[in-house]
Amino acid sequence: MEAINKSFFLFLASRPSLDRLAKRWGSKFGADKIVGGETFEHAVPLIQNLNSQGLRVTVDHLGEFVSSETEAKERTQECIDTIRMISAHQLNSQMSLKVTSLGLDISRDLVWENMIEIMEEAVKHDVFVTIDMEDSTRTEATLNLYKDLKKKYDNIGTVIQSYLYRSDQDLDDLNEVNPNLRLVKGAYKEAAKVAFPAKSDVDHNLKQLIKKHLLNGNFTAIASHDDAIINFTKEFVKEHDIPKDQFEFQMLYGMRSQSQLDLLAEGYTVRVYLPYGNDWYGYFMRRLAERPANIAFAFNGIFKK
């Protein structure tokens, strides 16, 4: 049943016609419970509120897959504006972005040029940037781009997904640039030829990646709502004396809010991923796919610990 739901929502996530409809409806169906408003101005009080509780943030201007250079340039400018606003409002926030929105599928030169513009602004304002990881057809290009950017800039990270068979090798290949990585299970619909079909393998691989990356001495963001992963990390860092500034926990805005505060109270660094913008459809559908119980709060606004 769970598999059917997952495939169904991931199928819906990839429908451009539904995406267009969703934009017309606005934030109906409770998307506003997990999305921080349509503009950065709407997101600012939410970020300030999270910061006042001690939670750090990474904001993501929603949007993926542009098909023209003009759109990619517009998205680049939006990222630059976001960095400027983080700085102007003195927010404790990083920025996450998707390189398909900056022209990854159009040309390497275009996405490189756009990333350089963004990174120059990020350096100027001391804002850390994370390149989110998209579906497996973009993994290679995204990691190559990341590796080259990391040789030029320190304040940049990316994401490794434990559902991909290739991820262990990717971790080894990236190690020469001391990558700053967010480790996740993975949110896209992937075929068994590239990704572990069994959840137990995905979970096991995430633990292996967490161990390896922490022992390599690199900064690790453990991005999961799963207590088994969180508890595993807590024990591992204790056992291996991993300093608290070498890792942090990350969760999505609106998910397990009480657990975020509990981790904070235990002395861990916690960062909340806060998406904003009107392009919320794909993000929202992937969250429903991950956990059909999320449908409950999509319709009722009910949140559980």
Ligand SMILES: Cc1cc2nc3c(=O)[nH]c(=O)nc-3n(C[C@H](O)[C@H](O)[C@H](O)COP(=O)(O)OP(=O)(O)OC[C@H]3O[C@@H](n4cnc5c(N)ncnc54)[C@H](O)[C@@H]3O)c2cc1C
């Ligand atoms: C900060 C952040 C950034 C991310 N960035 C990316 C990215 O760049 N690319 C990408 O592919 N994916 C990304 N993801 C999504 C990620 O890959 C997973 O799809 C997602 O986090 C679901 O996996 P999980 O480990 O949280 O828990 P799951 O494996 O979905 O669930 C395991 C268990 O955790 C508990 N649980 C899970 N969710 C909830 C909830 N909402 N409330 C209560 N209990 C819950 C339940 O007990 C559940 O059985 C990101 C996730 C986070 C948190």
